[in-house]
Amino acid sequence: MTDGELDFAGQRIIVTGAGSGIGRATAQAFARRGASVLAVGRTPERLTETAEGRAGIHPFAADLTAEAGPAQIVAQAHERLGGIDVLVNNAGVVRPTPLGSVTGQEARRQFETNLVAPILLMQEALPGLERSRGTVVNVSSAIGQRGWPAMSVYAASKAALDSLTRVWAVELGARGVRAVTVAPGPTRTPVLANNGYSAEQAAAAMRTQAQRYEQLPVGRMAEAEEVAWWILAVSDRRRAAQVNGAWLPVDGGGSVS
Template sequence: MKLQNKVALVTGGSRGIGAAIARRLAADGATVAVLGRHASAAADAVVAAIERAGGRAAAFAADVSDDTAVARVVGEVVKRFGRIDVLVNNAGIADMKFLGDLDRAHFDTQFAVNTWSVVAMTQAALPHFPAEGGNIVNVSSSLVQAPGTQLSVYTATKAAVEALTRAFANELGPRQIRVNAVAPHITATDMTSVIPREHLESEAALTPLGRLAQPEDVADAVAFLASSDARWVTGRTLLTDGGRV
């Protein structure tokens, strides 16, 4: 298995894309730290599914926008599993507002969760990467390439994530730490279940492959970037959108 004896930390790992990533990395042999904002039955269910399949995992809880909580939870993961080889910065929120309704709280909250958390988690995890290097995979969005109405701030947070991805790849390359990102379009999760069915059908029709993404579609791309199959890939954002953009 390509991630045998590796330890992976997945933020936002209790549901949706994050849960699929956690299950896929475990299937590839990684021991997985499933990080959610709160202790939850959902996180426990992801861990249970991994263990039933013969893998190893544990649930952890922290607000990734809180520096103190980030430092604490990374310490807990390392105490439990000894190190970190793969960090997946997946946690995020998406709140919709028209330009005229934007306010500072809306802006600050999304940048704290979607962008600053990438910095904070990476800073906290780096001392625990082994000497031979490792992998960081950030989750962006195809909206960076084709912004949508009412999602200007969310899109800006993800554009910043892609910029950080390129910059961190350059800085961490000498340590043999690769940094990449995936950029999915609308994915069938509980987060997107509130989108009107007509809009989802329209998006599927506009996608060359004729459907919406499933969380596993994105998880497979993350697993590729986290593996040695992508050993010569760093500083890149992989559009995982079925050709929609």
């Protein structure tokens, strides 16, 4: 499959966490290939940057964890796009914290965003995905399958998201809906800065991750656009029709080394 073969003309896509990083790269990649994209995030200014110069991207600021958030997002997709062909559950919260320093508030925040919100959003989107015989892509993390220090809560929430993919693939396959996980390793994004870390703290964490990845097979961190390409690839309803319930690591070989 070459880049030029990915064509999403006329398709309707929801991408959460689209204000930066992997979500922004994914929304823009879908739009470049003809899709209409509802770009969802918490910060209107970042969503405006994602959509700038791209008529196919429709920004929508919403809180996924709010009680009415999932229903509002799906209503906007039907109103502005006319339906849903692909749901990309990308929004996530990460707070690296060693055991002994984890607070209930931070643990709940990560699980509410990384796990509960995708469940409730998928539940709202399901009728539309059934009509279109669509796909849900859960953006997980290779960290969920490895023992990374200070990542117990985040890793657990992402491992649970992987489980959702497997269950949904079995539960929804007969209804025409596929479920796939794309699991990035450390990727060059502003996720830590967006989650309350100072610029210095975020830079230090990224340096640590980069040093670890220098020892792995590919020898570098991923760029957001590399992960986005695979999200699009597994969303291709014709070429990826047999990809269901799969866990696809995009981590430079980190999960096997």
